[in-house]
Amino acid sequence: MKKNILQTSNLIFIHIFLLIFSFLWTSCSSSDEYKEELPDLSDINFTLKINRLEKDIDKITTIDDAAKFVRQYPDFADKYLLRGQFGDSATIDEIFKLSQSPYIDTLIQEVNAHLGDIEDIRLQLETAFKVIKYHYPDFKIPAVYTVVTGFSNDLFVDSSMVVIGIDYFLGKNTRYTVRNHRGEKLPAYMTDRYQKNYIAPAVMILFAQVFNQKEERDKTLLSEMIAFGKTYEFAKMTMPDVPDSVLISYSGEETDKCFANQDVLWAHFVQKNLFFDKSQATLNKYIGERPFTSEIGDDCPGRIGRWIGWQIVRNYLKNNPDIALPQLMKEARAQYIFEKSKYKPMQ
Numbered sequence: 001m002k003k004n005i006l007q008t009s010n011l012i013f014i015h016i017f018l019l020i021f022s023f024l025w026t027s028c029s030s031s032d033e034y035k036e037e038l039p040d041l042s043d044i045n046f047t048l049k050i051n052r053l054e055k056d057i058d059k060i061t062t063i064d065d066a067a068k069f070v071r072q073y074p075d076f077a078d079k080y081l082l083r084g085q086f087g088d089s090a091t092i093d094e095i096f097k098l099s100q101s102p103y104i105d106t107l108i109q110e111v112n113a114h115l116g117d118i119e120d121i122r123l124q125l126e127t128a129f130k131v132i133k134y135h136y137p138d139f140k141i142p143a144v145y146t147v148v149t150g151f152s153n154d155l156f157v158d159s160s161m162v163v164i165g166i167d168y169f170l171g172k173n174t175r176y177t178v179r180n181h182r183g184e185k186l187p188a189y190m191t192d193r194y195q196k197n198y199i200a201p202a203v204m205i206l207f208a209q210v211f212n213q214k215e216e217r218d219k220t221l222l223s224e225m226i227a228f229g230k231t232y233e234f235a236k237m238t239m240p241d242v243p244d245s246v247l248i249s250y251s252g253e254e255t256d257k258c259f260a261n262q263d264v265l266w267a268h269f270v271q272k273n274l275f276f277d278k279s280q281a282t283l284n285k286y287i288g289e290r291p292f293t294s295e296i297g298d299d300c301p302g303r304i305g306r307w308i309g310w311q312i313v314r315n316y317l318k319n320n321p322d323i324a325l326p327q328l329m330k331e332a333r334a335q336y337i338f339e340k341s342k343y344k345p346m347q
Helices: 003-026 052-057 063-072 074-078 088-100 103-113 119-135 166-173 196-210 220-236 245-246 254-258 260-271 281-287 306-318 323-332 336-339
Strands: 050-052 142-146 155-157 159-165
Touching: 050 052, 050 119, 050 245, 052 063, 052 088, 052 103, 063 088, 074 142, 088 103, 088 260, 103 166, 119 196, 119 220, 155 196, 159 166, 159 196, 166 196, 166 323, 196 220, 196 245, 220 245, 220 281, 220 306, 220 323, 220 336, 245 254, 245 306, 254 260, 260 306, 281 306, 306 323, 306 336
Parallel strands: 050 142, 142 159
Antiparallel strands: 155 159
């Protein structure tokens, strides 16, 4: 009986403790962003070109024109259109069908009207690639294409090519419903990030995967958190002027509250013993796409485990200032980064 009373007392204490933290979460806000700076890029000289493929596709009127397009952009045909999988003829037919679709003209007009010449995006990507070149001298600048997809794919990135499905990023300026590759309508909390200012950061977040190493056998939540943290830090270091909120797709208010309430978040993860949990349900709750993390509070944004992982990585770099970007991305041991970060905001 005595043991049961003690257990009940502990549960009451934890419940009150979490209620207090929940109150703090909804009542505090602060901006305390970690600042990154660009390295000296004066010795790295190149001009990035963005190939506007939607303009070439708009000019296609015959199958022969489509065949010429495929020959002109073989990397796009092979990797984005999967020519090797579907064959040359099917790829040409796909491009021709896209060019003749009745809504493509309208989408191209909307892209031109609302996004313009995208010179600002080009400059952002050019600087980001220069930062990568600074840290990885053997890095080869990828080909960069934009294309109007009709909502089939928002972004494609590998080490040699970037394809931006630019019609995805019209935001509220389009009359069309943005859907995923399965044709499912995306919820508002996801479509809100499909704005022009998200394009270059989204490219860098995906491009980070070219360099980001992790232990494949480590299936813990902590491993996924650290992997995302390295990804966001890679993006931040390549474009430090982009706000954290844009990189992680939070509102400015949500980001402020995350910084102000790191102790709340830490307490939740420690008390629930979440870091080394391997269950898919737990991973979905804390790093999966959700409008908010109800387990912490309705004001706590979704994917909060990714944000905490980012702060752990930042602490790791603060406590180990000799670690450069290549060393960070090469370090695959999540628990090592966690321990060396000494990230414990409740202390």
